[in-house]
Amino acid sequence: MRCCFAPMEGITGKRYREVHAAFYPGIDRYCLPFLTPTEAHRLTPQQVRELDPGPLDRARLLPQVLTKSADDFVWFASVLAELGYSEVNLNLGCPSGTVVSKGKGAGLLRDPDALRRFLDEIFLRSPLPISVKTRIGLESESEFGPILALLCAYPLRALCIHPRTRRELYTGSVHLHAFARAAETAPFPLCYNGNLFTPASVHRIEEAFPGLQSVMLGRGMLADPALVVRCRGGSRSRETLLAFHEALSGRCLADLHPNQAVLPKFKELWLWLSLLFPDDGTWKRMKKCRTWTEFYPLTQRLLRDAPMLPEADFSRLGQSPVQP
Ligand SMILES: Cc1cc2nc3c(=O)[nH]c(=O)nc-3n(C[C@H](O)[C@H](O)[C@H](O)COP(=O)(O)O)c2cc1C
Structure with missing residues (x-):
């Protein structure tokens, strides 16, 4: 089974x-968070940086485009082709209000014509x-038949389905x-996405x-x-998690302002990473930190000293792993 890292x-x-790729083997493809073509048809400096494959083979990267304009899509796909990419992914799933109100992302599902x-x-x-990443409708599951x-x-390279409606968000x-239903009828390769939080949930879907x-x-x-490593029979190690966190924070601190940029980024990351540790109040304190200097020691307290749960506790966010 191929494993893809979702764009976030x-x-x-x-x-x-x-x-991540340096510390955790096993991801076949990293899907890039959506890129929006500019009206001027020129890549922004941030897009140029994002599309630089760095040490990873371009075949392991899947750029994703968010647009409702065919001209913009085709321009962006041409740029990707020139840069040596071999596939472009279309976002039909983004549920954000500003995106949907402009008819992009999941908003494209509103009008089938x-x-x-x-x-x-x-x-x-x-x-x-072209591959596509989609939801199953805007308001109701019943919209999915016509969408599918x-x-x-069309000759999709592949279709990735997050089987929720836009209304359901995540x-x-x-x-x-x-x-x-898609697995029964789709004539192209399918990818499943949604609530695969444990190796057992991945195996159930397989x-x-x-x-x-x-x-x-x-x-x-x-x-x-380490979820992908565990899905492939390996195990999680505290040392690797520490080294991963150290390398990621080091890399961000080298490029970005610690309090204005690194801190908010790491708060977003720790919203999820904190689920791997018992809820001892540390994450609540981390959310209130105003500086990286306050925040970092709390990350170390969890990473070095707290017990790690066998599986991340998504029930704290009202979520559970898939159980077919
Ligand atoms: C913070 C965040 C950012 C996301 N950004 C994107 C994105 O850029 N493109 C996209 O197709 N999906 C995006 N998604 C959706 C995820 O790729 C994925 O479909 C969703 O999280 C469900 O999968 P999961 O249950 O494995 O997390 C985002 C989700 C989150 C929570």
């Missing part, structure tokens, strides 16, 4: 993925094969029946869908960066 805007950018016109153009003109039928009419349980090409792991990997 604000967290799994270039620094995170390069440090407009989506068809968009897909007609990009599949005709894209210089690169529409997608099945909460509640996933709709495995909707995914099962058993339930034997024809599956890949799984995409998101929050489970942020909470336990």
Whole structure:
């Protein structure tokens, strides 16, 4: 089974993925957090940096585009082709209010006719094969039938499904029946994404869908960066987690302001990483820190001294791993 690291805007950018890949083997592909083409059709300095593959082979990176404009998509795909990428991923899932109100991300699922016109153009003109990451609808699971039928009419390189609606954001349980429907009918390789927080949940999905090409792991990997290693029969080690955290913070501190940039980034990361440790009040204190100097010793307290839970405790956020 191929394992893909989910794109997570604000967290799994270039620094995170390069440090992760250096410490934790087993991810076949890192999907880049969405990139939005500029109207001027020029990459921003941040996009240039993000698309620099660094030590990773480009084949292990999957750039993702967020747009509703076929011209912008095709321009971006051409740039990716020039840079040596071999596939472009279309975001049909972003649930954020500002994105959806502009008709992008999951907002593209609102109007099937407009989506068809968009897909007609990009599949005709894209210089690169296109894969899609989608939700199953905006408001209700019942929207998925027509969406799936529409997608099945195009030669997708692959389809990754997060079986929730836009309304559900990342909460509640996933709709495995909707995914099962896709597994029965889709003529292209499928990737399952959603609430794979433990090796057991990954194995359950593998058993339930034997024809599956890949799984995409998101929050489970942020909470336990060794999840992929454990899915492949290895184990988690405190020393590796410490070294990973040290390398990631070192890399961020070398480039960014400790309090204005590194601290907020690490608070986002620790929202998930804290689930790996018993809730002893440290994370509550970490959230209140105003400086990196206050924050860092609390990370060390958990990483060095606190017991590690066998599995990250997602129930604290009202989530549970998939159980088909
Ligand atoms: C903070 C955050 C940022 C995300 N950014 C993106 C993104 O840039 N592109 C995308 O397709 N999905 C994005 N997602 C969705 C994840 O890729 C994934 O679909 C979602 O977390 C469900 O998978 P999981 O249950 O394994 O976490 C984001 C999710 C979170 C929580």
